[in-house]
Every structure is written in structure tokens, then in C-alpha cells.
Amino acid sequence: MKLLYVIGLILLLVGTVVGELIIKDPGYVLLSYQNTTIETSIWGLVIVATVLFVTLHLAIRFLQYVLERRRKINDWNNNRTRVRANRRTLNGLLALSSGDWQKAQRLLVSAADKAETPLINYLAAARAAHEEGLPDASDRYLEQAQKVMPKAETAIGITRAQIQLSRGQLEPCLATLKRLRGIAPRHTFVLKMLKQVYLQQQDWVSLSELIPYLQKNDVLKGQQLRELERKAYIGLMKETLDQLPAESDAPARIKALNKTWKSLPRELMNDSDLIASYVSLLAQNGSEDKAETFLSDAIYREWDDSLVKLYGQIASSNPAKQLSTAKTWVHEHSDNATLQLTLGRLSLLNAQWEQAREHFEKSIELHNSQETYNELARLLKHLDDTEGFQKLMKDNLDSVTESLPKLPLPAGNT
Structure with a gap:
């Protein structure tokens, strides 16, 4: 109350002073532009300017208020739409998990445009379409995923490769994985899928070249790695012989086999399974004596029952x-x-x-x-x-x- 009283006194004093100044000397202002002139007192100009300023200020504030209200309404609508889209996305993912492929597609695709994560919607919809046996729809959803987020090439590519592998499309899957490996050479899942494709193709050369990277990036270790090495190098030795011309004689076949054996990592040359495979291939290709000598040396270095049993199945030229x-x-x-x-x-x-x-x-x-x-x-x-x-x-x-x-x-x- 006291503050209002003081403000009122100040305004009254200012008004009195201004009134005295206006009466004492109203001033004169002349504005001229081309053929138009405006004459007024300086105090009149001040009043007009003040009114215009206040009017303009109030108009701007009102416009800001209207725009702010409109923004809040839009935000509310967008948030409501986003919440509904997210709810549909969640229900679509639940349908995908429960195996309801058709419902999953419908919910995920309808919510993709408004969802916070459209990439997930389209990738999940692609999986649902694939499971339902709709390859064209699956490919279309993957293309949509590429459009909404081009930078997510790794995630999209992995989904594409998984679907291709599930379809049995080994060559397209291999092309996809090689492209992904160029983008992310140390991606463990990409390396694991490459291993799987090479195994299905029985591409022992490529698999043997991949094994060091699987080991370096901890994709496989311990017994799993050793079993894969055995399978790859045993397959590689057999493949070496299978790829030779049918008219190749025994010395040529043994030479090719020995070359492949010597290319194996040194630490694997004492593996009993690999030794057994090598010795068996030697014997099958007319080199029983070399097989017997090699096998007896291996047994001498390290006793192994499987190799001892194999030794009794080798018919050398000197059985005594x-x-x-x-x-x-x-x-x-x-x-x-x-x-x-x-x-x-x-x-x-x-x-x-x-x-x-x-x-x-x-x-x-x-x-x-x-x-x-x-x-x-x-x-x-x-x-x-x-x-x-x-x-x-x-x-x-x-x-x-x-x-x-x-x-x-x-x-x-x-």
C-alpha cells in the first residue's frame, strides 16, 4: 500500500512538471516528405510516439502469446501421437516375440512414421514378414529402414544377412557380410556369421583365412576354436586332393597334400585329429610307408590312443x-x-x-x-x-x- 502511495505521488509530481513544461513551451515539429507536411508540437509527437510504441509492443506480445499457445498445442498433439506410436511399437514387438507375424507387421509399420525409433520398427517388421513367408514385404521394409536412417548400415545389413542366411541365399548373404566387414572389420557378429556361411559352403580356404581374425577378436576361443580349426584344416586337406585333375598320379597328389600340411599353423601339427586325417589321406593315396613313418614318429612324440589304433590299420610294405x-x-x-x-x-x-x-x-x-x-x-x-x-x-x-x-x-x- 505504501509503495502504491509513493508511486502515485511520483506520477503526480512528474505530471505536474511535464504540464508546466508544456504550458511554458510546447515546442514545434515540422515533418515534410515530398508534398506532405505534418506540423505538431514536440509534446504531441512524444505522446503519439509513446502510443505507437505501446501499441506495437502489445501487438508483438500478443502475437508471441498466440504462437506460444499454438506451439504448446502442437507439442501436446505430437507428444500424444508419439506416445500412441510408441505403444503400438511395443505391442508390435510383443506380437513379434509371441510369433504373431501378421499383427506384428501391422502394428510396427503403422507406427513407424510417428515412432521415436522408426529403424527398429522397420527392422522388426522385416523379420516378421520373413517369418510369415513374405520375402517381397521383408525386402521392402529393409529398404524403408535404409531410407529413414541411412547411417545405420551395419544394423540393417546384419538383419538382411540373417534373413538371407535363413532363406538359404548363401551367395547374397556372403556379399552382404563382406560389405559389412569392410565397414566394421572387427564386428564380432559379422565375423561369426561369416564363419557360419563358410561352413555351410564348405569353403575351407576362406574359413582357414578367417580363423585368425576369429581368434584375435575373441569370437571363438578354447575348445570351440580348436574344433573349428580341426574341421577347417581337415576339410582343406581333402579339398586340396579333390581339386586336382582326375588324371593326377600318386606322387602329384602326395606333393599337393604335403604342401597343404606344411601350410598349417605349427601349433596344430601336433593335433591328433589333424595327424590322423593327414596320415589316412597319405595311405589312401598310395603312400602307406610315409604314413607309417610319420604316424610312428607322432606317437613317439606324444602317446595318443586314437593314433595307436590308426597305426594298426596302416598296411605298409614292411609289416614285420x-x-x-x-x-x-x-x-x-x-x-x-x-x-x-x-x-x-x-x-x-x-x-x-x-x-x-x-x-x-x-x-x-x-x-x-x-x-x-x-x-x-x-x-x-x-x-x-x-x-x-x-x-x-x-x-x-x-x-x-x-x-x-x-x-x-x-x-x-x-
């Missing part, structure tokens, strides 16, 4: 030497069932029937193996040892039935 080599292993591995099986087979190669029988029987004592039972049964049959053959069959049957579940059986001879 081969048997003698295997016998030297008995000192350290006398109780090894696999070695006894191998000694039995090598004894057969040297026509030592009784020694073969003893080794097979010793192997069965150490470990019940159906493979060894079969070898011994075949030998007894050719020796016309009916009694021994029947006893072996009974022992084999008893051994097998021990692992069967206890079930009722008809009365009879046991």
Missing part, C-alpha cells in the same frame, strides 16, 4: 618292421587295450594267427570293446575254432546284456 615298432611301446604301455588291439591287427598282417588271438584276448581283458570282440570273432571263425567262437559269442552277449534294463523275459534256457 611295423609290428616290431609297435612292440617297443609295450614296455611303457603294457596295460593299454588299444595297443593290444593294434598288436593283434599287425600280427594278422604278419600271418601270426596265435599271437593275434592272444593280443585280442588281452585287449578284451583290459577293456570290453565291441570292435575287439569283432576282430577276435572273425579270427576264430577263420581258424575253425567253433568252441572258442561260441564261448566268445556267449561272453559278448553276457557283456552286452549287463548294460540292459532289467525286464521280464520268457522262460527258457539261460
Whole structure:
């Protein structure tokens, strides 16, 4: 109240002073423009200018108010539309997760233009269309995704590659993945998909070239990496021989195989599976003696039952030497069932029937193996040892039935 009283006094004082000045000297102003002139007092001009200023100021403020209200209304409408679009997007994603492909497409596509993340809408719609078996619609949605967000080439490309791989379109999928690898060379999912495509194509050369990058970028490690290496390099050795002309002679085939073997990473040359594959291919292509020598050296460096078994299946040109080599292993591995099986087979190669029988029987004592039972049964049959053959069959049957579940059986001879 006191403030209003003071302001009123000040305005009254200012008005009094201004009034005195106007009466004392109203002043004179002449405005002329071409043929038009305006005459007024200086105080009249001040009043007119003040009125115009106030009027213009109020008009601007009113316009700002109208525009602000319009903006708020638009924001409210846009926010409402966005909320509805986001809700439809969420429902579309839920439909996609539950396998309702048609509903997912309808919701996702209808909300794409107003949603905050149209890229997700179109990518999800492409997956739904693919699952529904609509390849044209799926490709169209991917094109829409590219239009709304051209910079998201990696995300779009991965979705495209997944769909192509699922369709069995290996060549287009491979082209997509190679383009993506050029954009993101260390992208783990791209590398993993490349591995999958190469495996399906049985492109062992490309897969072997990819393996170091899989290891470097931790796409695969440990046992998974080792299994992939085995598969790739075993396939590579076989592919080397398959690609040779049909008229290639044995020396040419062995030369090509050896070249591929020497190209393998050094740490893999002691892998038993790779050694076994290499030795088998040597033997299959007329180089049994080299296979025997290579295999015996590998066993000497590191004992491995699978390689010992393979040694008994190699028919070298000197079976006596081969048997003698295997016998030297008995000192350290006398109780090894696999070695006894191998000694039995090598004894057969040297026509030592009784020694073969003893080794097979010793192997069965150490470990019940159906493979060894079969070898011994075949030998007894050719020796016309009916009694021994029947006893072996009974022992084999008893051994097998021990692992069967206890079930009722008809009365009879046991």
C-alpha cells in the first residue's frame, strides 16, 4: 500500500512538471516528405510516439502469446501421437516375440512414421514378414529402414544377412557380410556369421583365412576354436586332393597334400585329429610307408590312443618292421587295450594267427570293446575254432546284456 502511495505521488509530481513544461513551451515539429507536411508540437509527437510504441509492443506480445499457445498445442498433439506410436511399437514387438507375424507387421509399420525409433520398427517388421513367408514385404521394409536412417548400415545389413542366411541365399548373404566387414572389420557378429556361411559352403580356404581374425577378436576361443580349426584344416586337406585333375598320379597328389600340411599353423601339427586325417589321406593315396613313418614318429612324440589304433590299420610294405615298432611301446604301455588291439591287427598282417588271438584276448581283458570282440570273432571263425567262437559269442552277449534294463523275459534256457 505504501509503495502504491509513493508511486502515485511520483506520477503526480512528474505530471505536474511535464504540464508546466508544456504550458511554458510546447515546442514545434515540422515533418515534410515530398508534398506532405505534418506540423505538431514536440509534446504531441512524444505522446503519439509513446502510443505507437505501446501499441506495437502489445501487438508483438500478443502475437508471441498466440504462437506460444499454438506451439504448446502442437507439442501436446505430437507428444500424444508419439506416445500412441510408441505403444503400438511395443505391442508390435510383443506380437513379434509371441510369433504373431501378421499383427506384428501391422502394428510396427503403422507406427513407424510417428515412432521415436522408426529403424527398429522397420527392422522388426522385416523379420516378421520373413517369418510369415513374405520375402517381397521383408525386402521392402529393409529398404524403408535404409531410407529413414541411412547411417545405420551395419544394423540393417546384419538383419538382411540373417534373413538371407535363413532363406538359404548363401551367395547374397556372403556379399552382404563382406560389405559389412569392410565397414566394421572387427564386428564380432559379422565375423561369426561369416564363419557360419563358410561352413555351410564348405569353403575351407576362406574359413582357414578367417580363423585368425576369429581368434584375435575373441569370437571363438578354447575348445570351440580348436574344433573349428580341426574341421577347417581337415576339410582343406581333402579339398586340396579333390581339386586336382582326375588324371593326377600318386606322387602329384602326395606333393599337393604335403604342401597343404606344411601350410598349417605349427601349433596344430601336433593335433591328433589333424595327424590322423593327414596320415589316412597319405595311405589312401598310395603312400602307406610315409604314413607309417610319420604316424610312428607322432606317437613317439606324444602317446595318443586314437593314433595307436590308426597305426594298426596302416598296411605298409614292411609289416614285420611295423609290428616290431609297435612292440617297443609295450614296455611303457603294457596295460593299454588299444595297443593290444593294434598288436593283434599287425600280427594278422604278419600271418601270426596265435599271437593275434592272444593280443585280442588281452585287449578284451583290459577293456570290453565291441570292435575287439569283432576282430577276435572273425579270427576264430577263420581258424575253425567253433568252441572258442561260441564261448566268445556267449561272453559278448553276457557283456552286452549287463548294460540292459532289467525286464521280464520268457522262460527258457539261460
